[in-house]
Amino acid sequence: MPIRLAPAVQNLINELQKLPGYGPRSAQRAAFHLLEDRTDQIESLRNALVNAKREVHHCHLCHTLTDDPDGICPVCRDNDRDHSILCIVESVGDQMALDSSMAWPGVYFVLSGRLSPVQGVGPADIGLPDLIERIDEGCKKDAFREIVVATSYTPEGDATAYYIIDLLKKRWPDLHVTRLARGLPSGIEIEYTDLNTIANAVYSRR
């Protein structure tokens, strides 16, 4: 009779497997690690999940994650920022990376990922209706000077950007919509850079 995993263990493996970066084997390893652990990590992870679920929600304005009780995140409340320029990003991770560069003086709108017809992720799933509403409000007050569509330069990120730009241009033909520059990354030898990146650096030379 081969070894059968207890259903509770199998269920934990299934849940861990849904996390990004985990496959069947690594999820199994993580489950065994949690169940073996002598420091009661399973309890502290459970508490972290409960607390995060209770305390964290999406900012009413930019949809980033925040625990602010009045529902507006510190970035959207920051008077030192330029609230007339808005940067659209795919995720909180992207927002944090961009903001860490100290190069963006404006505010953000955080999507829930990117469009993916193959995986059934449509405009409403990534929060585009909320984005339109946000810009609508801003445009009523004649607030937005520029919208940067900062989705990643992957096929899906590109498609999402085209979709958003099309949407914005149809609705507000005069709105100034840009994308992040394409070109050579820092610290990379041209010789070892992929041809697509080199081509884009040539086309966008200035």
Next chain:
Amino acid sequence: MPIRLAPAVQNLINELQKLPGYGPRSAQRAAFHLLEDRTDQIESLRNALVNAKREVHHCHLCHTLTDDPDGICPVCRDNDRDHSILCIVESVGDQMALDSSMAWPGVYFVLSGRLSPVQGVGPADIGLPDLIERIDEGCKKDAFREIVVATSYTPEGDATAYYIIDLLKKRWPDLHVTRLARGLPSGIEIEYTDLNTIANAVYSRR
């Protein structure tokens, strides 16, 4: 003012980072994924953790994970197995891999990892006192014909095996203690096999 993560989010990232295979960036990605998710994955993961913690415990005999209410796992209760031969493994994952090979007809003892003086993991941490007790009981009944020390052939696994074999030989000089064979793995060309493996295959030729 740079973006600051909510403490509950940072805490969730810290907890996820303790899981095997996760570093700071991947744990952050997993935390954002859980908090973004529309299918309430955070709730199902929490439930899986609670259920696993409540239902799963270590088998009294072999220390594997089981949800059996009487505390003995199905393998230890299996009368079709040879209870006079015991295989010592490092983890439940190792036990499952070994058992899936259908080559081991005996029972197991599952350690909690391997000795690691650098990380402060000593004999009691991996459950060696319980192993001694288990073999002691078996030897009283003149039960064990053979003990296989099936730790992995890594430096720490090797050291753990030497430590265990030394322990067993001092206590029961007549006990037949073996290790898994070293040699060429299946489906690998000799040309592309590492020299250590080839050398061991030569020394252990038969």
